[in-house]
Amino acid sequence: MSGASSPCVQICVIDPVSRLCEGCLRTLQEIADWSRLSEAERLAIMTELPLRKIAPNEPSQAAG
Template identity: 75%
Template sequence: MSGASSPCIRICVIDPASKLCEGCGRTLQEIAQWSRLTETERLSIMATLEERLSSLRDDAAPRRST
C-alpha cells in the first residue's frame, strides 16, 4: 500500500521485556496488521509511539545507586 503512514525506521529489534519494537515502538501484532489498518487506525497508534519508546528507554537506562 503506497503512501500509507508508517513509523518504521528499519531498526527491527523486539525488546523481550516489553515486546515492543525498539525502532518504532509498535507491538508485533501492530506490525503484522499494519497494512490492513485504516489510515485513522495507523495515526492513532502512531500518536502513542513516542511515549512507548520513552518508557522503553527509561526502563533500559542503567539505575544509579545513591
C-alpha cells in the same frame, strides 16, 4: 512510495522485556496488522508511540 503512514525505521528488533520493536516501538500484533489498518487507525497508533519511548513498561506509581 504508497503514501501509507508508517513509523518503521528499518530497525526491526523486538525487545524481550517490553515486547516492542526497538526501531518503531510497535507491538508484534500492530506490525502484523499494519497493512490491514485504516489510515486513521495507523495515525492513532503513531500518536501513542512517543509515550512508549518515554516509559514503555513502567508500572503505575501508586501514592503511598
